[in-house]
Amino acid sequence: MDETVFVSGSTCPYTYDVVEDLVGTNVTQADALKWPCELRTFWVQLLPLVNLVRFLLSYGTSLIVICGVFFNMLSFIVLTSKHMRKTTSNLYLAFLAIYDTCSLTFNFMIGVIRGNSEAANKNFQSSESLCTFHGVVVELFNLLSVWIIVSFTLERFAMVKFPLKVRTWSPKKTVVTLFIVSATMTIVSFHKIAVSGFEGDSVFGYKACKTRRKILKEIIYLYVALNTWLPTCTIVTLNGVIIWELKKNQKKRAQMTQSSMTKSDEKATRLLLMVSSTFVLLVLPLGIVQSVELIWNGTQQVPPGHQDYFHYMKTKMQLKWARAFFFFFYQLNFTINFFLYVSSSASRFRANLRNILGLKLAKDDMLYSKAPDKSSRNAVAPAPGTKDTEDGNSSDDDDEANNTDAAKKSSTQTVTFKESTA
Numbered sequence: 001m002d003e004t005v006f007v008s009g010s011t012c013p014y015t016y017d018v019v020e021d022l023v024g025t026n027v028t029q030a031d032a033l034k035w036p037c038e039l040r041t042f043w044v045q046l047l048p049l050v051n052l053v054r055f056l057l058s059y060g061t062s063l064i065v066i067c068g069v070f071f072n073m074l075s076f077i078v079l080t081s082k083h084m085r086k087t088t089s090n091l092y093l094a095f096l097a098i099y100d101t102c103s104l105t106f107n108f109m110i111g112v113i114r115g116n117s118e119a120a121n122k123n124f125q126s127s128e129s130l131c132t133f134h135g136v137v138v139e140l141f142n143l144l145s146v147w148i149i150v151s152f153t154l155e156r157f158a159m160v161k162f163p164l165k166v167r168t169w170s171p172k173k174t175v176v177t178l179f180i181v182s183a184t185m186t187i188v189s190f191h192k193i194a195v196s197g198f199e200g201d202s203v204f205g206y207k208a209c210k211t212r213r214k215i216l217k218e219i220i221y222l223y224v225a226l227n228t229w230l231p232t233c234t235i236v237t238l239n240g241v242i243i244w245e246l247k248k249n250q251k252k253r254a255q256m257t258q259s260s261m262t263k264s265d266e267k268a269t270r271l272l273l274m275v276s277s278t279f280v281l282l283v284l285p286l287g288i289v290q291s292v293e294l295i296w297n298g299t300q301q302v303p304p305g306h307q308d309y310f311h312y313m314k315t316k317m318q319l320k321w322a323r324a325f326f327f328f329f330y331q332l333n334f335t336i337n338f339f340l341y342v343s344s345s346a347s348r349f350r351a352n353l354r355n356i357l358g359l360k361l362a363k364d365d366m367l368y369s370k371a372p373d374k375s376s377r378n379a380v381a382p383a384p385g386t387k388d389t390e391d392g393n394s395s396d397d398d399d400e401a402n403n404t405d406a407a408k409k410s411s412t413q414t415v416t417f418k419e420s421t422a
Helices: 029-034 037-079 088-116 118-125 128-161 171-193 217-254 263-299 309-334 337-343 347-357 363-368 404-421
Strands: none
Touching: 037 088, 037 309, 037 337, 037 347, 088 118, 088 128, 088 171, 088 263, 088 309, 088 337, 118 128, 128 171, 128 217, 128 263, 217 263, 263 309, 263 337, 337 347
């Protein structure tokens, strides 16, 4: 059918072939209403961003998956090594490495495959059970990764607010906590066996499966809340309190009064702040755009042919591809933690990493290769070569001086100072 029939007597500079779904098809009246000339023109203008996003979510995501799986597995090996696995902080990070790996594999890798292979996607579309399984595991491992970080933040918050109580919290109890969190998120994810949400607009571009499950589009608001707003608000609030307590602790130490945390506790807390703050920075832009998109699509229903249809569709397209753009950076959250561990003040991670890889220790890491004095089980890591204590926890260094006599001397000076000022 001739195009000019659909453009009110005017000739549009762009044919319907600029729309991928209409290439090689007979354009109907409905198609013409959905894709008026001004919308096709805007689509051509938007194509550079669309092509960039598609490149990032294809080749970029593939690189993220490969690097993420490798570095997460390397992190897990280091964090569960003999001299690292007996502290609560490292248990959280070890579980996080496993869940991040699963999310990279079952969510992003499969998303890339389905988006780039029509044959692969048809296998999913033809199998209700396969689609259901994919929907469950995508939701499950995303939630697990997020809420392990929230749990770690809560543990560090309790550490700075109630140090004497939390310092006696054993790694065994931490494992129980981690299994409870994992079981809870698993139960939450199982609802997708019976209910399907709004899954027809994947950022990877594959067509959604046809399903016999109950379709409840409103449940997408719950997904966004559990994956973005609730965890980010919790983390930001608790991080604010943690930073305030760290400053108070430093002031006490500077005034030679008794501080509530050891330096090892501070290191573990600062590492948590790095991990959780990075998560917030990477997920918050996606959460904002996704929320605006949901509100726009839910409240601005404008049919084709309406005078405001172009404005509605223009905004809808902009939000969709902005969401896809920020989704790419959100994926970095599942890969970047290894580099945070290496760059943090937790030099023991670097020292154990070098030992595992058979590399020579750096000068700054040498003091972490010997047995130090005893310290908190909640610290970043126990020292290599130390013996386990009676309750099954390893001892750790209290500071980078790695000198028990110096610690005792400092304690004696503090007591003398207090007595002299009394």
